[in-house]
Structure formats: C-alpha cells, structure tokens
Amino acid sequence: MSLITKRTSRVAELAAEIQHHTALLDTYHEESGRLPLSFDPQAKPRTPYPADVERSRAAAVEASTELAELLETPEVLVTQNQLLVSCEAVFHRFIYEFDVARKVPLIGDISYLDLSTSIGVPEHAVKRMIKLAIANRIFCEARRGFVSHSAGSKVIAEHQYIRDYEGAYVEEIIPTSLYAINAMKKWPHADSVEQTGYVLSRQGDTAGDYWKDLGREPDRARRFAGMMQAFAQSDELKLAHVVDGFDWGAQGKAKIVDLGGSTGDTAFVLAERYPELSIVVQDLKSTLAGAKGQAGMDVTFMEHDFFDAQPVKNADIYFFRWIFHDWADGKCVSILKALIPALKLGARVVIMDAVLPQVGALPNGMERRVRVFDVMMHALFAARERELDDWISIFAEADERFILEAVRQPEGSRLSVMEWKWSA
Numbered sequence: 001m002s003l004i005t006k007r008t009s010r011v012a013e014l015a016a017e018i019q020h021h022t023a024l025l026d027t028y029h030e031e032s033g034r035l036p037l038s039f040d041p042q043a044k045p046r047t048p049y050p051a052d053v054e055r056s057r058a059a060a061v062e063a064s065t066e067l068a069e070l071l072e073t074p075e076v077l078v079t080q081n082q083l084l085v086s087c088e089a090v091f092h093r094f095i096y097e098f099d100v101a102r103k104v105p106l107i108g109d110i111s112y113l114d115l116s117t118s119i120g121v122p123e124h125a126v127k128r129m130i131k132l133a134i135a136n137r138i139f140c141e142a143r144r145g146f147v148s149h150s151a152g153s154k155v156i157a158e159h160q161y162i163r164d165y166e167g168a169y170v171e172e173i174i175p176t177s178l179y180a181i182n183a184m185k186k187w188p189h190a191d192s193v194e195q196t197g198y199v200l201s202r203q204g205d206t207a208g209d210y211w212k213d214l215g216r217e218p219d220r221a222r223r224f225a226g227m228m229q230a231f232a233q234s235d236e237l238k239l240a241h242v243v244d245g246f247d248w249g250a251q252g253k254a255k256i257v258d259l260g261g262s263t264g265d266t267a268f269v270l271a272e273r274y275p276e277l278s279i280v281v282q283d284l285k286s287t288l289a290g291a292k293g294q295a296g297m298d299v300t301f302m303e304h305d306f307f308d309a310q311p312v313k314n315a316d317i318y319f320f321r322w323i324f325h326d327w328a329d330g331k332c333v334s335i336l337k338a339l340i341p342a343l344k345l346g347a348r349v350v351i352m353d354a355v356l357p358q359v360g361a362l363p364n365g366m367e368r369r370v371r372v373f374d375v376m377m378h379a380l381f382a383a384r385e386r387e388l389d390d391w392i393s394i395f396a397e398a399d400e401r402f403i404l405e406a407v408r409q410p411e412g413s414r415l416s417v418m419e420w421k422w423s424a
C-alpha cells in the first residue's frame with residue numbers, strides 16, 4: 001500500500017462542494033414542485049427557501065464564485081473583470097433613465113425598432129445597450145431582432161423599489177465612488193458628512209451633504225426609502241433577521257421607538273409578529289412623506305431629527321437599524337447623548353448594524369459586501385462600519401452608564417444585534 005495519498009486540489013474540492021449543494025437544491029425543487037432554476041421569469045424562485053436549503057444555495061454561490069476566480073489568471077482577475085463591473089453601470093443607467101424595462105411587454109416581445117421609437121433613442125444605441133444587458137441576464141432575445149423579459153428585467157419592470165435601487169446606484173453610488181479618492185486627498189481626516197466623495201461628485205449642486213440633498217429633493221428621498229426596501233429583499237438583510245435577532249416576544253406590551261425607521265417596513269414586520277408592541281417610527285420629514293400606517297397595527301410615525309432631544313420619554317426600547325454606520329464616531333456619540341434625558345432605568349438601546357470581524361472570518365462573498373459598505377459609508381457620509389471595540393468606545397464616550405448586555409448575529413444575517421441597557 002502506498003503511503004503517498006494524492007492531495008485533492010482546491011479546484012476539485014470546490015467542484016465537489018458545488019456538486020453536493022446543487023444536487024440538494026435540485027432535489028428540493030423537484031420534491032416541492034418548483035421548476036428547475038433558469039433565467040426564465042417563470043422559473044426563478046420568488047419565495048424564500050427553508051433554512052437548510054438556503055444554506056446549500058449560499059454555499060453553492062460561495063464555492064462557484066471562488067472556483068470561477070481561481071480559474072482566471074491573476075492579470076484578468078485584477079484588470080478585465082474589474083473593467084466589466086464599472087462599464088456595466090452604463091447599461092444600468094440607460095435602463096433606468098429611459099425606463100426601458102417597463103417599455104418591454106411582460107408577455108411577448110418588442111422589436112428593437114419599436115423600442116427605439118418608444119424611448120426616443122436611435123436603434124443602434126438601443127441595440128448596443130440591450131445586448132450588453134442581455135449578456136448580463138437582463139432581458140433576452142428569444143427571437144432575432146426582438147427583446148423580451150428575463151427574470152432580472154421582469155423584476156425591474158414590476159417593482160418600484162428595484163427601479164429605486166437601480167436609480168440610486170447609477171446616479172449616486174457610482175459618481176460618489178469615482179470621487180472617493182479625491183475626497184480622501186482633500187480631507188484625509190474627514191469626520192463630517194460635508195467632507196465626502198458624494199459632495200465632490202455633485203460639483204457644487206448640493207445643499208451641503210447627502211441628507212440635506214434628500215431634504216430638498218423629495219423624489220430622491222422617496223427613492224432612498226425604496227432602495228432600503230430593495231436591500232431588505234436580500235437574504236443577508238431581510239427583515240426576518242430583525243425578528244430573530246432580539247427577544248421581542250419577551251417584552252410584552254413594550255413601547256418601542258424605531259429611530260431613522262424610514263417608511264416603517266421594519267416596524268410593520270415586528271408589529272405583525274408581535275401585535276402587543278407599540279411602535280413609534282421616527283425619521284426626517286422628507287423620508288416620512290412616503291410613509292403610511294397599516295390598519296390594525298400599533299405603528300405611528302413621528303417627524304424627529306435624532307440629533308435633537310428625544311421627545312418620546314420612558315420607552316422600553318430605542319431601536320436603531322442601519323443608522324450608526326451612516327455617521328462618523330462623534331456624531332454617533334451625539335445621537336446617543338440626545339437620547340439620555342428620555343431614558344428610564346433599565347431602558348434598552350438596541351442597535352442592528354454590522355460588527356466587523358477580523359479579515360477572512362466571513363464567507364468571502366459576505367466579506368466583500370461588508371467591506372464595500374465600509375468604503376461606501378466613508379465615501380457617502382465620512383462614516384464607517386465598526387468592530388466591536390469601536391462600538392464599545394462610542395457608547396463609553398456617550399456615557400458610562402450604557403452597559404453592553406448582548407451581541408448576536410442571526411444566522412445568515414450580515415448585521416448583528418447589540419443590546420445596551422441604561423443602568424442609571
């Protein structure tokens with residue numbers, strides 16, 4: 001018997017993992033009567049998988065991404081692949097600007113010529129953009145010279161929040177990212193929302209910072225809230241993680257204040273599951289313009305700037321989801337200090353935000369998304385994502401009477417839940 005065992009290569013390991021997890025997914029599709037996965041609008045799942053199937057889906061995505069990258073030369077990996085990503089912003093902007101997805105019928109197709117007439121853009125330009133989009137699984141050309149929907153273009157046509165995400169991405173995020181390094185050179189120690197790549201990208205057309213601009217442009221404020229809804233569709237950011245991340249059920253008839261709660265999506269999910277909770281959603285006037293209550297739910301809306309003294313006194317929980325990562329440390333301290341006069345003994349401040357682990361601790365896909373957010377929060381707001389020690393420093397600086405009681409990361413969630421108790 002040979003003592004030399006053949007080492008399995010990483011490529012073979014990944015291929016085996018992909019084989020294993022995709023077989024489980026296929027079995028689930030077959031047994032549950034779903035169509036096999038394809039880019040066809042009818043075949044893409046629109047309802048979440050059960051937890052174990054979702055784990056297999058995520059593992060297959062992770063392994064196949066690593067395999068595809070492993071199979072590239074380092075030169076291609078750092079050059080042409082990156083170029084692809086930045087140029088794809090052009091066709092996304094085209095689709096958004098001319099509302100192209102809604103010009104293609106949901107059933108059937110449209111010729112390039114008719115599409116060009118309908119949006120007032122020359123046919124050659126329409127073809128160039130749409131064919132690049134098709135190569136990216138958005139639209140398809142099942143019949144030569146005619147455009148129809150893929151699963152991807154269909155969701156753009158059907159959902160305002162997807163169009164909102166696309167619009168904010170091409171008109172705000174991309175220009176901001178192009179100016180991020182200019183801002184870094186101009187303000188190397190930026191700690192104010194006025195010293196950002198976003199502000200430079202506006203080339204003078206700004207009220208001073210991102211949030212002030214949303215305040216003067218209602219359409220953008222509404223679009224921002226739509227982008228938040230779109231984020232909540234992803235498995236890592238779905239609102240079910242809010243429900244799972246904290247023992248809301250143990251709070252009984254608690255009064256909750258959801259600061260920066262946008263148009264109330266999180267509050268509605270909580271209120272539906274725990275009808276005893278009474279929830280006040282606070283946000284800026286521009287954001288609340290799109291907010292509507294829902295019958296039978298104890299969810300109310302209140303205009304409030306979280307840098308001002310908190311008007312709702314003695315609530316049981318003050319909840320902040322995805323707020324502090326928009327602000328530099330000093331501003332986070334100010335937000336907490338503005339709460340203190342309203343806090344009763346034992347009140348909780350519950351934060352749902354990223355808690356950064358060490359490099360390499362997360363699955364690579366999630367790590368990329370977390371690190372992209374860290375860079376983007378800096379480029380947009382001179383803010384950042386934080387490690388646990390950073391969170392502890394902010395609370396300690398705000399007041400030593402905040403005691404950290406628990407930190408947990410719901411399975412599959414990109415965000416963690418930190419629970420702080422007011423001990424005064």
Ligand SMILES: C[S@@+](CC[C@H](N)C(=O)[O-])C[C@H]1O[C@@H](n2cnc3c(N)ncnc32)[C@H](O)[C@@H]1O
Binds near residue numbers: 282283323
């Ligand atoms: C990243 S979003 C998070 C929204 C929501 N909590 C969620 O998890 O989807 C940040 C929110 O903070 C709100 N906001 C920004 N500045 C604010 C301020 N000074 N006072 C209150 N809300 C503010 C924005 O309008 C926006 O709704």
